[in-house]
Amino acid sequence: MQPSHKHFDQDPAPPPGSTWAPSSSAGPTEIGRDEEDPPSSKETPVPIGPEEPDAHQAQQCPDPGPQTHGMSCDGSRDAQNGGVQFSISAQSQSNVVSNVMNNCNVNSVNIHATFGTNANPNSADKGVSLEEIRNKIKSMLKTKYECIFEGIPKRGNPSSLVSIYTELYITKGESEQVNAEHEVWHVETAAKKTDTEEITVKCSDIFKPLPGQETPVKTVLTKGIAGIGKTVSIQKFILDWAEGRSNTDITFVFPLPFRQLNHFHDKEFSLMGLINHFFPPMADIENIEDYKVLFIFDGLDECRLPLNDNCQCWCSAKESVSLNILLMNLIQGNLFRPALLWITSRPAAVNQIPPQYIQTMTEIRGFNDPQKDEYFRKKFSNDKNLADRIISHVRSCRSLYIMCHMPVFCWISATVLGKMLIKEDSQETPKTLTQMYTNLLLIQTKIKNQKYSQECLVNKNKISELDKKMIISLGQLAFQQLIKGNIIFYEEDLRECDIDAKAASMYSGMFTEIFKEEFEFDEQTVYCFVHLSIQEYLAALFVHFRYINTGENSLNPSISKDSNLHQLHKSAVSMALESKNGHFDLFLRFLLGISLESNQKILPCLLGGNSGNLQSCEKTIKYIKKELEKNPSAERAINLFHCLNELNDTTLVEEIQNYLRSGSPMDTELSPDQCSALAYVLLMSTDVLEDFDLSAYNSTAAGRRRLLPVLKFCKRACLHHCNMTKFLMEPVIQVLQSPNSLLTHLDLSYNKLGETGVKLLCDSLKASSTLQVLGLGDCNLTGSCCEGLASLLIHPLLTLKELQLRGNDLGDSGVELLCRALQEPSCQLQRLRLSGCRVTEKGCASLASALQSNPLYLTELDLSYNHPGDLGLELLSAAQKVSKLETLIVDHCGPCRDKPGLPKCMYSINR
Structure with a gap:
């Protein structure tokens, strides 16, 4: 029976190169084989470690309930409210023996878990010193990872990984989005993003908290496309640990690639049994939970184990269970809670691990230009x-x-x-x-x-x-x-x-x-x-x-x-x-x-043999240009320009470059295919596009849609007066949902988005962590639209600094919805512009109350062309004194401003 295949959301075997290594089971990492050597025969692996018993007693994790005072599945308990702290440490080389609790009852919670029995870091459990066991593990890992074969060198003449390793560009950030595009698009995005300001991290520092991050990093998920260097980053981390160059506080590092674990999908293991199977020297360790341990699971996209978040809870490190349940409980923290986990995956598979179990998301972008x-x-x-x-x-x-x-x-x-x-x-x-x-x-x-x-x-x-x-x-x-x-x-x-x-x-x-x-x-x-x-x-x-x-x-x-x-x-x-x-x-x-x-x-001898190729290629060039005149998606249109480049045809690109050099006159209307050419030129430029003004290009809606992929590669986008219908909003939303977007400023003012449009926008923005300034002036918004906007202000993955809402009939009801978010400490909005939004005394009272509840962030508030009244101004003035509000704009105010539509702003002009 043929095993199931892996699909394109899975990593192929690691390719050659100084930052790449396959996950072989033994010996130095081999890339290439000397053609003079005889082909290697199948290596029959010698079984290592004890066989796991088939039978096991069902392990059930307790549900803490209201009376546990912090008791968790692993038995830890807060030392408060008279509780007991089971976490016992050993210092000054002393021996500490903690209690072993089994089938007992604490505060009405049944306990079936074994806690550590030997916390002395300098001795093992069976008479063998811990240092001796560590050295054996390090020696195994060093033998496996210290070398990398590049090209097809002579067998036995590998290159040292340390001598040829080039540090990769790794960024820290969080995203719940899955990018389903061809991975070549990820590469083109990376070409822009490595020039931007991002939090970068060295491979050896992957478990160090970010500045200001108080919670220790337990689980790291690293994503990256095929061939980008995930496996070799792990190889370098392990080698540095084994040779004592970094992360020396970690007692043991256990790499367990999913590609190998797949072969045991129908087996049962205890955690100790699994470790012993792959690392025989660990048989002398009685309880792995006494030590600081890192598990590395490479290739989540290759995993054939059903990682179900709702699987059976399992807490024991010594009793056997199916491998998928064991791994999922390790990830959830039910089993061996203090253990460190590093998981790697191609982008399409990252959602297999629920985000609540990941403390840090990193992305390997490969090489930046240096x-x-x-x-x-x-x-x-x-x-x-x-x-x-x-x-x-x-x-x-x-x-x-x-x-x-x-x-x-x-x-x-x-x-x-x-x-x-x-x-x-x-x-x-x-x-x-x-x-x-x-x-x-x-x-x-x-x-x-x-x-x-x-x-x-x-x-x-x-x-x-x-x-x-x-x-x-x-x-x-x-x-x-x-x-x-x-x-x-x-x-x-x-x-x-x-x-x-x-x-x-x-x-x-x-x-x-x-x-x-x-x-x-x-x-x-x-x-x-x-x-x-x-x-x-x-x-x-x-x-x-x-x-x-x-x-x-x-x-x-x-x-x-x-x-x-x-x-x-x-x-x-x-x-x-x-x-x-x-x-x-x-x-x-x-x-x-x-x-x-x-x-x-x-x-x-392989590619030639047809005398009509030239004529066929010329016909294909014409055919592609005709397809560009139709309505392909913007991304597919960009790829057609890559195809024209492969065919050595640059006529459309040269035409658009001449257009750009002429100063982009508004009286020249661009056809859809010219817009695709313009997008291609902008995307292939060497620099990050600082500003992109869609309204600066005269074209139809179809043409403007072809330009919208450029948004992903620019920092500030202006879409004023662009008649942003659902047809045009769809690609904008795709950009906002992209984990690779560079966009920090988006101005959609003077578009009739209405309640439907703003709901789509808010839903998409919840997936973005890059946008800082959002402009929605004169977008036909009402008070009910503010509920979605308020949710953005306190969303954990989005930190808006400025919200522009001028010229919308929000009224006091809309302002009150915004204030519910403004008063929350998680809201870090700095500038709020509500000019001409029909805000009266009641709305000002809500704003004043929000400022007093959360006085640390808002520095500028524009309430011009509204009707705050004397009491409203008084309340705002008092709130300003106890907050960081520096600029309060209340000019052109009065009763005449409390009118719907345009007249409230035009009243003084008509007089």
């Missing part, structure tokens, strides 16, 4: 000139430089450009993704063929028939599994593509960097491509090759074999446009790029 340079300089430390040429080249190609935020793409670039730029008068170097990946395939294949085929030495662009067959077979596998959404494959999948498992093992030496096999605990070999982008490239290569050689359209088999290449391209464009999350975006780029003659010359 770190990219550092990577290449370390990689070519013996040739500074070569490193400089490589850095200069990738900087000159914006699309390549953006992709270099991924460490795996830095490795690809170093592999290709290190060969091509080694001479000053080097051949034409890659400027597009397709050129880069095609050269990578050629270089990796030639490494093997330089030894085995003299014919291939004579013709530098020729590969053997055997290699050609293997590449096409791997391409078929890549394509079939891409369609299914799989990134992990099994022998059954290989056989479907006529790939013999033994042959795949033999050829994996040649394709180590492209195709990786892993041996797991159940002796079943699993396969995956080093990175999703390599799978997408080989899938595109296979589709192109099959058409060139058989005329078959793999994307639409019903099309006649007599059709031309353009029909294949049309099928691919349609498939990509129909995907809401961009699942085929990169595949489409590669397929179109492969069709260019300049790319086919790199590997003519």
